[in-house]
Amino acid sequence: MKRFPAYDPPEYVDWQPDAELSAEFVDTWYRDPERRSIVEQLNREPKLDLYRGLLRTRLHDITLKRWVRHGIISKAWLGTGEEAATVGPVHALNRRLDIVAPMIRNAGACCEMGMPVADMLRGYLGTYDSPSRGRDGHVGDLDRRVLQPISNIGIMPPVTVGIALGFRLRGEDGIALTWVGDGSMKHGGTHEALGLAVAQHLSVIFIIQNNQIALGTPVTVHHPPGTFESVHQAYGVAGWSFDGNNVLDAYAATKLAVRHCLSEAGPVVLAGETFRMGGHATHDEQEARELIPPELFTHWGARDPIGLYEEYLKGDGVGPHVLERIESEIVQEVEDAEREALSSREASRPAPESALEGVYASYSPSDEGSERVP
């Protein structure tokens, strides 16, 4: 894809394919017969859909970064470098039945579940026509089976388990999937959620998305083993790891987890290794570069999930013009979404008195809560 020197990490701007990494990309899932078979059953179109998802997620983040730079918003929490660990798993779900509970860094999950990019951007602008009516920067849409992220990390996993319990009590087949960071993995709520999901044999997929760092504390400081691949054993449940920068491995590992949930009932803990190619949010990008050893950026920068997947697709017989066409479609989609969202900024400012509405049910938002500009 086109690189953006003003917004992309420098490692991405200068990204070049590496034959060894490309071979490793395939080998990661190829050497496991089950994952290999899952990938081999994927037709061209779903593979290209994964590509669309990765691009959409990256461009969404780049738009936010540009908005911060231009003073449209004050900060944004991005998933740059971690797109595969978000997009792959969502595509492995039954998006009509299952529910996802993303962290803010998994914004891509919202779009891949069907939320318009414009709604994501409106969320940041806090417009009255944003999904939360301007009450939250996080956005979700239960009609599209996305739980609005609960910003206090560690208390969302129990809620996710509750969604799975709800599925069972109502006789529905859905699976609840949530992501847990290496930081929030240490929260008591996450631990209790795992314990409850196990005790109740619930269909929950926990993805431990190890991006190697909390705000600035490296994973090894709060979790000395450094990886989470054996955490599931502590809970006596199924679990396996995947390469968090390899969208096909993330997809296949999650597909296996879905099968496990459906056939044996009970949670699955997945561990995906990836890396946050920037700050905790846009305001500490520079700090991240000072705190995190440069060799980590070099190592993971070479494993840009989008670059790696493009090389795979080319090797798989997708012509460069197809990739270019898809890219221009997604660029158009995100640009249109940006335009739409920015027009809401003026046209749909929440009326100050709407802040007082809707603390208690029954509440139905109305147009009157929006300050219409004549």
Place this chain on the structure above:
Amino acid sequence: MPTITYRDALNQALKEEMERDANVFLMGEEVGVYQGAYKVSRGLLDAFGEDRVVDTPITELGFAGVGIGAAMVGLRPVIEFMTWNFALLAIDQIVNSAAKMLYMSGGQIPIPIVFRGPGGAALQLAAQHSQAFDSWYAHVPGLKVVAPATPYDAKGLLKSAIRDENPVVFLEGEMMYNAKGEVPEGEYTVPLGEADVKLEGSDVTLVCHAKTVTVAQRAAQQLAEECGIAAEIVDLRTIRPLDTDAIIRSVAKTNRCVVVEEGWPFCGIGAQIVDYIQLYAFDHLDAPVLRVTQADVPIPYNKRLEKAAKPSPERVVEAVKQITYLD
């Protein structure tokens, strides 16, 4: 009319609501096989099975959140805390998830859920096990807070709480479970947000709720017998929404008021009520409004110390004498 305990009244409410609506389920520690630490869920596991009477590990933060998740997808969970003293971790879920989700989602996600269990002091359970957190929860927009004093109210209010579309904090009391009272057979509910005048009187208003209703009743009896003072008892029943009309109506009649509560004095429920009275009934007052609360200390263990720290009929009588200028 049958006379039953507060415990059985709650049990009837749970059973009837679970029969009425398949989406209602009970979850908490020891609620199933053991039938509840205070036996409020007696017989429910047998009647409804383990899918609807769910025993959990010791995970208040966890299962409070599980209830919230289940509420999001259409269920009506009743979450039992063995005591509210054990639920301090769960306050994260109650305040951050349950109370805010409807508002923060712009109206998308109501959370119809009841968090219930005993709070406040029992008998010699010491400081960490004797706390009345009524004002903590009442402070939070998005929550309703209910604290019934009698079996009749307990049953009717729990049924209303379960049917409410909002998260409800339902405060019971270990010492109240054995209290007896008349409860009619058949269906009835008590609406949330309506206080009840438990005793009519003309000389002083005693505002109280939950355990302090008994305290006020004893004080009223003593005041009538010893001083010829007719106290009116206003039982709030629901702390939030607060029935301010009932309080103001009574104070306008009696011109004097003492607020009795189990919690600590600082930023307590009584402080809020006094504020309403000075705002809406200032001209009716013939004396300052006084408050009787527990002492501003952690509740001590020794029986004598514990008694001294709790709100008592004697202290209510003393307060009334002070504002009627009898002492």
